[in-house]
Amino acid sequence: MKSTENTNKNLITALYCRLSQEDERLGESLSIENQRLMLQKYAEEHRFPNIRFYVDDGFSGADFNRPDFKRLMTDVECGKVGIVIVKDQSRLGRDYLQTGMLMEITFPQYDVRFIAVGDGVDSAKGVSDFSGIKNYFNDFYARDTSRKIRAVQRAKGERGERVSSATPYGYMRNPDNKKELIPDPETAPIVKRIFEMCANGMGVGKICDKLSEEQVVSPSVYAFKTTGSKSGQPDLTRPYHWAQTTVRKMLENREYVGDTVNFKTYSKSNKLKKRLKNDPENILIFENTHEAIVDRKTFDLVQKHYEGRRRPDKHGETDKYAGYLFCGDCGKRLYLHRAKENVFACAGHKKRTTDCTMHYIRESVLDQIVLHNLKTVTAYAREQPEEFYAMATQNGEAEAKKFYKTAEREKAQIEKRIKELDNIIRCLYEDRVCGRLSPERYDVMSGGYEQEQAELRQELKSITERIDQMDMREMCIWGFMDKAKSYIEMPKLTPELLRVFIRRIEVYEKFEKYSRTCGNPIIIHYAFQLPEQNGMPALEQVMRPIQQTA
Numbered sequence: 148m149k150s151t152e153n154t155n156k157n158l159i160t161a162l163y164c165r166l167s168q169e170d171e172r173l174g175e176s177l178s179i180e181n182q183r184l185m186l187q188k189y190a191e192e193h194r195f196p197n198i199r200f201y202v203d204d205g206f207s208g209a210d211f212n213r214p215d216f217k218r219l220m221t222d223v224e225c226g227k228v229g230i231v232i233v234k235d236q237s238r239l240g241r242d243y244l245q246t247g248m249l250m251e252i253t254f255p256q257y258d259v260r261f262i263a264v265g266d267g268v269d270s271a272k273g274v275s276d277f278s279g280i281k282n283y284f285n286d287f288y289a290r291d292t293s294r295k296i297r298a299v300q301r302a303k304g305e306r307g308e309r310v311s312s313a314t315p316y317g318y319m320r321n322p323d324n325k326k327e328l329i330p331d332p333e334t335a336p337i338v339k340r341i342f343e344m345c346a347n348g349m350g351v352g353k354i355c356d357k358l359s360e361e362q363v364v365s366p367s368v369y370a371f372k373t374t375g376s377k378s379g380q381p382d383l384t385r386p387y388h389w390a391q392t393t394v395r396k397m398l399e400n401r402e403y404v405g406d407t408v409n410f411k412t413y414s415k416s417n418k419l420k421k422r423l424k425n426d427p428e429n430i431l432i433f434e435n436t437h438e439a440i441v442d443r444k445t446f447d448l449v450q451k452h453y454e455g456r457r458r459p460d461k462h463g464e465t466d467k468y469a470g471y472l473f474c475g476d477c478g479k480r481l482y483l484h485r486a487k488e489n490v491f492a493c494a495g496h497k498k499r500t501t502d503c504t505m506h507y508i509r510e511s512v513l514d515q516i517v518l519h520n521l522k523t524v525t526a527y528a529r530e531q532p533e534e535f536y537a538m539a540t541q542n543g544e545a546e547a548k549k550f551y552k553t554a555e556r557e558k559a560q561i562e563k564r565i566k567e568l569d570n571i572i573r574c575l576y577e578d579r580v581c582g583r584l585s586p587e588r589y590d591v592m593s594g595g596y597e598q599e600q601a602e603l604r605q606e607l608k609s610i611t612e613r614i615d616q617m618d619m620r621e622m623c624i625w626g627f628m629d630k631a632k633s634y635i636e637m638p639k640l641t642p643e644l645l646r647v648f649i650r651r652i653e654v655y656e657k658f659e660k661y662s663r664t665c666g667n668p669i670i671i672h673y674a675f676q677l678p679e680q681n682g683m684p685a686l687e688q689v690m691r692p693i694q695q696t697a
Contacts, residue, residue, distance in 0.1 A: 309409070398449050506667065539676075
């Protein structure tokens with residue numbers, strides 16, 4: 148075997164430099180330039196031949212997946228390296244197991260002389276007893292630093308600050324405040340369009356094809372061209388290629404509605420770099436922290452669609468009823484089964500998770516029923532708005548005005564009484580402190596007033612919620628009537644019509660099972676009906692639609 152004092156002029160003297168972001172904060176002494184000068188001076192003084200630098204700038208010592216370190220080890224394993232010189236052992240790495248393995252097994256195995264200048268280590272002079280201890284303390288430093296950084300990130304995340312360093316496609320950093328996201332004028336319209344296409348029933352594959360056909364630059368290539376980032380592994384040979392996983396992740400990203408979502412992933416330790424998905428209860432969501440690109444209604448509609456989605460068909464279309472169609476008896480979804488004629492069936496019956504029946508209904512029949520009913524209801528809203536409003540509110544405009552007047556009067560009286568009770572309790576406390584009222588008497592009287600105050604606050608909350616519900620219902624009804632004026636022609640049922648007008652469709656089992664003439668009872672809940680109003684008379688019963696048959 149050759150001597151460890153390897154001075155073969157054909158072999159490389161490798162000068163390895165490494166600097167992490169944490170090390171950079173410690174000062175100039177650890178800078179890459181300082182390490183270069185120090186190692187070069189040392190190599191020249193000792194007349195080591197064939198000097199070559201290997202530099203990893205911005206890489207943690209706990210991670211051995213570093214570009215130039217891997218290049219160095221490849222050269223070592225090929226027998227090209229005779230000497231490896233570092234500033235100190237921590238530059239080689241901060242994992243004491245792997246660093247010790249390199250120093251005591253790998254380098255001797257390939258007859259490589261190892262020198263750590265600052266630590267006084269030279270394998271040609273024998274292995275120091277303190278090298279293992281120094282490796283352990285370097286490892287401890289990395290763990291301690293990781294723990295402190297995690298604590299800082301945790302505190303920032305719990306305050307609602309964004310902890311992710313990545314900028315979502317469609318956003319850019321605010322030049323005046325780097326912590327704030329603002330819509331990118333070039334890419335934000337693309338994100339908005341992707342959501343709209345999905346909300347209108349277009350499948351992810353078809354969305355990708357559409358964007359590629361229009362030569363819209365993919366997010367990874369756009370990031371590379373604007374920031375130089377290669378984190379998305381941009382394929383510059385196919386700049387307009389959109390991957391389905393990219394679009395799917397965008398469609399479920401809550402940051403597009405203006406929310407900050409922290410701690411979606413985590414790592415088990417500083418040595419395991421793989422990010423794992425966090426449990427939903429550990430994810431923190433802060434709403435309305437930055438400007439939204441997509442409105443919440445569209446975003447919720449897309450999530451609702453994908454909750455009940457099926458695979459796209461050969462044309463790239465997904466089930467337009469996904470997220471809308473439910474079994475009226477067990478509450479499970481009705482899923483589409485594609486055959487010669489598409490049919491829907493109850494998921495509870497199919498998967499045997501409930502004792503429900505099949506609820507078989509053909510898609511063509513369901514389209515006919517829903518479209519006819521939708522035309523009837525929208526025509527009624529356009530042509531007889533006053534009667535429609537009265538029916539939708541269940542009590543008419545006069546009753547609604549009466550409720551508002553009574554509710555506001557009661558709300559004012561309760562708020563006035565709550566303030567009076569605050570003054571009474573404060574006066575009682577002063578009498579208690581001054582000795583004019585005994586402690587026992589104070590406890591009895593204040594307890595009674597506080598009980599009355601608690602009951603009034605509960606009553607006030609109930610009235611406020613009722614007023615808010617009435618306001619929301621008003622908005623939904625007038626919004627429905629305005630949209631009814633815009634959609635006069637409805638040649639066929641489309642995902643857009645479902646999105647605009649319908650909230651939920653319930654299909655019940657036939658009164659005569661397996662009958663070819665008896666239809667499935669169907670209840671349609673329209674967009675102007677709030678979820679709390681599920682018990683109101685079904686609108687299609689008032690409209691008297693055509694005979695429903697399956």
